[in-house]
Each structure stands twice: as structure tokens, then as C-alpha cells.
Amino acid sequence: MTISFEDQVAVVTGAGNGLGKSHALELARRGAKVVVNDFGGARDGTGGSLSPAEEVVAEITSNGGVAMANGANVTDYEQCQTMITDAVSKWGRVDVLINNAGILRDKSFGKMETADWDAVVNVHLNGSGNCSRAVWNQMKEQNYGRILMTSSTSGIYGNFGQANYGAAKMGVVGLMSTLCIEGAKNDIQINCLAPTAATRMTEDVLTPDMLEQLDPKFVTPAAVFMVSNKAPNRTVMFAGAGSYSTLEIRESGGLHLPLDKRNADGIAENFETINDMSNAMVFQSGTEHVIKIVEMASGQS
Numbered sequence: 001m002t003i004s005f006e007d008q009v010a011v012v013t014g015a016g017n018g019l020g021k022s023h024a025l026e027l028a029r030r031g032a033k034v035v036v037n038d039f040g041g042a043r044d045g046t047g048g049s050l051s052p053a054e055e056v057v058a059e060i061t062s063n064g065g066v067a068m069a070n071g072a073n074v075t076d077y078e079q080c081q082t083m084i085t086d087a088v089s090k091w092g093r094v095d096v097l098i099n100n101a102g103i104l105r106d107k108s109f110g111k112m113e114t115a116d117w118d119a120v121v122n123v124h125l126n127g128s129g130n131c132s133r134a135v136w137n138q139m140k141e142q143n144y145g146r147i148l149m150t151s152s153t154s155g156i157y158g159n160f161g162q163a164n165y166g167a168a169k170m171g172v173v174g175l176m177s178t179l180c181i182e183g184a185k186n187d188i189q190i191n192c193l194a195p196t197a198a199t200r201m202t203e204d205v206l207t208p209d210m211l212e213q214l215d216p217k218f219v220t221p222a223a224v225f226m227v228s229n230k231a232p233n234r235t236v237m238f239a240g241a242g243s244y245s246t247l248e249i250r251e252s253g254g255l256h257l258p259l260d261k262r263n264a265d266g267i268a269e270n271f272e273t274i275n276d277m278s279n280a281m282v283f284q285s286g287t288e289h290v291i292k293i294v295e296m297a298s299g300q301s
Contacts, residue, residue, distance in 0.1 A: 003030060003224065003225065003228045003229075003230060004030055004031050005030045005031045005032035005095075005096070005228070006030075006031035006032075007031070008031070008032050008033070008093075008095040008096060009033045009034075009035070009087055009091045009092075009093055009094045009096070010024075010027045010032040010033070010034050010094075010095065010096035010097070010098070010227070011034075011035040011070075011083065011084070011087060011094055011096065011097045011098070011131070011135065012024040012027065012034060012035070012036060012037060012098045012100055013037045013038075013074050013097075013098065013099055013100050013101035013127070013131055014037070014038055014039075014074075014100040014101030014102055015034075015036045015037055015038055015053065015056055015100065016036070016038030016040060016051075016052025016053045016055070016056055017038070017052055018197065018216055019100055019150075019195055019197055019216045019219055019220070019223075020038070020098070020100040020101070021056050021216075022216040022217050022219070022220045023098055023100060023220050023223050023224070024036050024056055024060065024067070025056070025059065025060060025063075026220045026221075026223075026224050027224065027227075028060040028063070028065035028066070028067055029063065029065065030224065032095075032096065033067065033068075033091050034060060034065070034066070034067040034068075035067070035068055035070050035083065035086075035087045035094075036053045036056045036057050036060070036067050036069050036070065037053065037070040037072055037074075037083060037101070038050075038052045038053040038069075038070075038071065038101075039071060039072070039073045039074070039101070040052050040053065040071060049071075050069055050071040053069035053070060053071060054069045056069075057069045068086075068087075068090065070083050070086070074099075074101045074123060074126075074127030074128075074130055074131055075122040075123055075126055075127050075130065076130070077130045077133065077134065080127075080130040080133075080134040083131075083134065084131075084134045084135050084138060088138060093138070093142055094138055094139070094145075095139075095142075095144060095145060095146065096145075096146045096147075096148075096227045097131055097132065097135050097145070097146070097147045097148070097227075098147075098148045098150075098223060098227060099127065099128035099131055099132065099147070099148065099149050099150055099172070100148075100150050101123055101124075101127055102123060102124055102150065103119065103120060103123050103124075104120070104162075104165060105119055105120050105164065105165075106161040106162055106165070107161060108160070108161050109163045112163065112164060116164060117163075117164045119164075120164040120165050121164060121167065121168045121171075123168075124150075124165065124168035124169060124171075124172065125167075125171040125172060125175070128149055128150075128175060129175060132147055132175070132179065135147070136183075136188075139183070139186065140183075140186045140188065143186050143187055144186075144187050144188070145183065145186070145187070145188035146188075146189055146190075146227040146228070146229075146231055147179065147183075147188065147189075147190045147191075147227075148190075148192070148193055148223055148226050148227050149172035149173070149175060149176050149190065149191070149193070150169075150172070150192070150193050150194075150195065151169045151170070151172050151173055151192040151193065151194045151236060152165065152166070152169035152194055152195070153194055153196065153238070154166040154169055155167070155168070155169025155170035155171075155172075155194075156169070156170065156173075156194060156236070156247060169194075172192060173192055173236060176190045176191065176192050176234065176236075177234065177285075180233055180234040180284075181284075181285055184233075189231050189232075189233040189234075190233065191226040191227075191231060191232060191233065191234065191235045191236070191237065192235070192236040192237070193219070193222055193223050193236075193237055194236060194237065194238045194239070194247070195216075195219040195222075195223075195238075195239050195240060196214060196219070196238070196239070196240025196241065197214050197215070197216040197218070197219045197240055198210065198211040198212075198214040198216070213241045214240055214241050218239070218240065218242050219239040219240060221239070221244075222237050222239035222244055223239075234284070248282060249282070250277065250280035250281065250282055251280060251281050251283065251289065252274065252275060252276055252277050252279070252280055252281075253276065253278075253279035253280065253281065254274055254292075254293075254296070255270055255273045255274050256293075256296040256297060257270065
């Protein structure tokens with residue numbers, strides 16, 4: 001199977017370094033015209049320069065590809081909208097969006113300041129929402145689109161000192177789940193990538209051997225696959241060091257309690273059964289859960 005992006009336009013945020021750069025280079029190599037977006041700030045989000053994006057564009061064009069640099073701050077919706085408008089004006093469409101931009105401001109929860117919380121959530125969650133909203137109607141009009149959110153094991157499983165980052169990274173999973181429903185009739189498919197890679201956000205906590213094993217180039221194949229016309233939908237894929245796996249969110253079959261047991265004591269007495277995952281279910285919308293509990297209450301299941 002050969003995956004190609006000929007005649008397609010891709011936007012990659014945070015593409016001046018690390019994972020985003022790797023994604024942009026590979027998309028361009030496979031024929032996409034690429035908007036290389038990078039605010040050019042430091043790891044904590046301060047500062048700003050177009051130079052990182054311009055350097056990636058120069059690398060793409062030197063290899064025979066087509067790209068343009070963009071310095072939009074993903075936390076600003078108007079800047080995101082202008083980025084998409086410029087891409088459509090230049091190339092006629094946008095087929096792919098990879099929401100990759102990110103910052104870190106790690107602190108234990110009790111020491112975290114409001115500014116640290118807001119800055120991280122704004123870039124990772126609100127930034128993904130802003131860019132997705134900016135491109136959404138364009139994708140609906142052309143009846144095609146692929147959007148990739150960047151999640152993290154810190155959001156899915158947790159990680160000390162990263163409450164802000166983890167909350168935002170699990171938030172994009174929820175964003176994916178709803179957009180999959182809303183985009184279905186227009187062939188807009190949304191997935192999440194949970195990467196483990198050596199980037200400037202992790203370089204100071206990894207040994208040289210780990211840095212080599214966790215090269216971003218081993219994550220990019222998953223990203224490229226999930227924004228291709230061969231992509232799955234509503235999939236969270238883990239990728240790192242050559243290993244790839246997917247996440248499944250399941251709900252236990254549960255237990256319908258009689259009126260006299262619908263209290264905290266009744267739940268405590270029956271928690272083992274309530275928590276039994278042997279007959280777990282996988283739902284594709286919140287409505288499916290509502291149908292389940294209504295049927296249980298009606299004695300239909």
C-alpha cells in the first residue's frame with residue numbers, strides 16, 4: 001500500500017522542531033503542499049520567531065517539495081483562521097491538519113500557578129480547537145478532511161507534575177470523539193496520536209541511548225497513516241521507538257439497582273459487580289450509553 005498526498009494541502013502546527021518538523025518533512029516527501037506553522041517560542045511558550053518554520057520550509061523546498069512558513073499563535077483563533085485562509089488562497093484547499101503545537105510548564109499541582117495552567121491548556125486544547133474550527137467548514141465544503149490531535153500518555157495514564165498538560169491532552173481525546181460524529185457525513189475523519197519521542201520537551205530527562213531510540217522519525221509513520229485516505233477514524237494510536245498500539249475506552253456492563261439499593265451503601269455492596277469488565281462495552285457516542293441505561297431500567301437487558 002502506497003500512501004500519497006499528491007494534490008493535497010497539509011497544515012502542521014508546531015512544525016519548526018521535533019515531531020512537527022518530522023511530520024511536515026514526510027508529508028512533503030509524499031507529495032503534500034505543507035503549511036509549516038510554528039510560533040517559534042521557547043519550550044514554555046515564551047518568545048516567538050518565524051525562523052524555525054522558515055528553516056523547515058527551506059529544507060522541504062531544497063528536497064523538491066512545496067511549503068510555506070506561518071507564524072500563527074494557535075491560541076489566537078483569528079490568527080488560525082488567517083493561516084487557513086492564506087493556505088486556501090494559495091493552494092485552493094486544505095486536506096490535512098495535524099495539531100502538534102505544544103509547550104510544557106511542569107510543576108506539582110499544589111505549586112502550579114494559574115498562569116502555568118492556562119498557558120498549557122490554551123496551547124494544547126484550545127489551540128487544537130482553534131485550528132480545527134478554522135479549517136472545519138472548508139473541509140465540509142470539499143467533503144474531505146483529516147485531522148490529527150496530539151494526545152499523550154500523560155493525559156491517558158497521568159504523570160507527576162503534569163496536571164495541566166495531562167488535562168489538556170485527555171481533552172483532545174474528547175474533542176476527537178465529538179468531531180468524529182459531526183464530521184462523518186462529510187468524510188472528515190479525526191484521530192489522536194499519543195507519541196513517545198525525544199524532542200526539546202523531553203531532551204533533558206532522557207539518556208543519549210534513549211534519545212536515539214525515541215527519534216521522532218519513528219512516530220511520524222503513525223501520524224502520516226492517520227491523516228491519509230487509508231486512515232481509520234476515532235482511533236488513539238500510541239507510537240514510539242518502533243512500537244505502535246491503540247487505545248480502547250470501555251464501559252463495564254454495570255448493574256441496575258432496585259430503588260431501595262440506589263444509595264451509597266448499595267453501590268458499595270455491589271461495586272465488584274458494577275466494576276466487572278468481563279462483559280465490557282465500547283460505545284461510539286454518549287447517546288449509546290443513554291440507550292443502554294434506559295434499556296436496563298426497562299428490563300430489556
